[in-house]
């Protein structure tokens with residue numbers, strides 16, 4: 001069953017605990033009501049600290065915000081043991097403590113790394129939801145095979161799948177499978193085609209380096225449409241995701257960009273232009289994992 005979640009969320013990967021002290025209140029003031037973090041981002045503490053203070057300062061309550069975090073399931077390719085059922089069941093506790101919350105709105109398995117334990121890990125998430133520690137549960141970087149495993153085990157299906165999606169990486173078959181199965185789609189890394197995407201030293205993705213950024217190329221359709229609709233290239237990429245029906249979670253540590261990335265309702269990309277954006281699908285994503293794109297794991 002799909003879930004109802006705020007359409008524009010705030011991504012926090014590569015934002016430090018200290019930067020979050022400014023970024024979270026700015027995001028809430030700008031209107032974001034969904035915050036996306038993960039155990040491997042090592043910033044759940046910063047999210048918890050900044051969120052608690054910002055809710056109080058801005059007169060908001062816990063129920064006004066939607067908080068997502070993700071369990072990292074282990075990965076033998078990184079020398080980590082796969083998480084068992086009870087490891088996964090217990091994994092929520094330190095997250096709740098760091099986030100200063102009694103429950104998260106959405107708890108995701110970060111990636112389908114553990115072939116032999118995937119179903120047991122999912123069973124643990126079902127129990128976490130039953131215990132009320134997560135309102136909704138889902139997966140990330142899962143493909144049809146991974147979700148079919150859950151179906152075959154007779155377990156409830158994930159309520160959401162968080163995956164890389166932008167005009168270069170459209171995953172059309174997976175998207176229609178998720179829609180058919182009523183699984184909400186949350187798009188991450190919407191801004192990959194920008195030259196500013198993770199451009200700082202230490203943030204770069206080796207893969208995006210090999211890709212020619214379309215964002216600033218005057219002949220690229222993304223840039224042409226940004227000029228036509230008098231918005232930024234980032235806004236075209238984010239609006240594309242919204243018009244496809246996805247929830248989006250752009251990240252920025254800069255105040256002006258945080259505001260710009262949720263300012264998406266003064267224009268609408270017309271059908272012809274949406275089709276033009278569909279024509280630049282490269283099928284390949286820009287996010288490079290050391291072990292290869294997890295969505296391609298069987």
Ligand SMILES: NC(=O)c1ccc[n+]([C@@H]2O[C@H](COP(=O)([O-])OP(=O)(O)OC[C@H]3O[C@@H](n4cnc5c(N)ncnc54)[C@H](OP(=O)(O)O)[C@@H]3O)[C@@H](O)[C@H]2O)c1
Nearest residue numbers: 011012013140188189190191196197198234250251252253
């Ligand atoms: N589930 C997963 O496996 C997974 C994987 C990747 C990401 N995610 C989630 O999705 C979120 C978003 O993905 P992401 O962080 O990879 O990338 P993103 O949000 O698509 O792009 C962020 C990058 O673009 C820059 N940027 C942001 N707004 C901009 C604007 N308006 N104009 C120009 N440049 C702009 C940012 O730089 P500045 O910060 O300097 O502005 C940063 O380098 C993450 O933060 C995380 O929460 C999940």
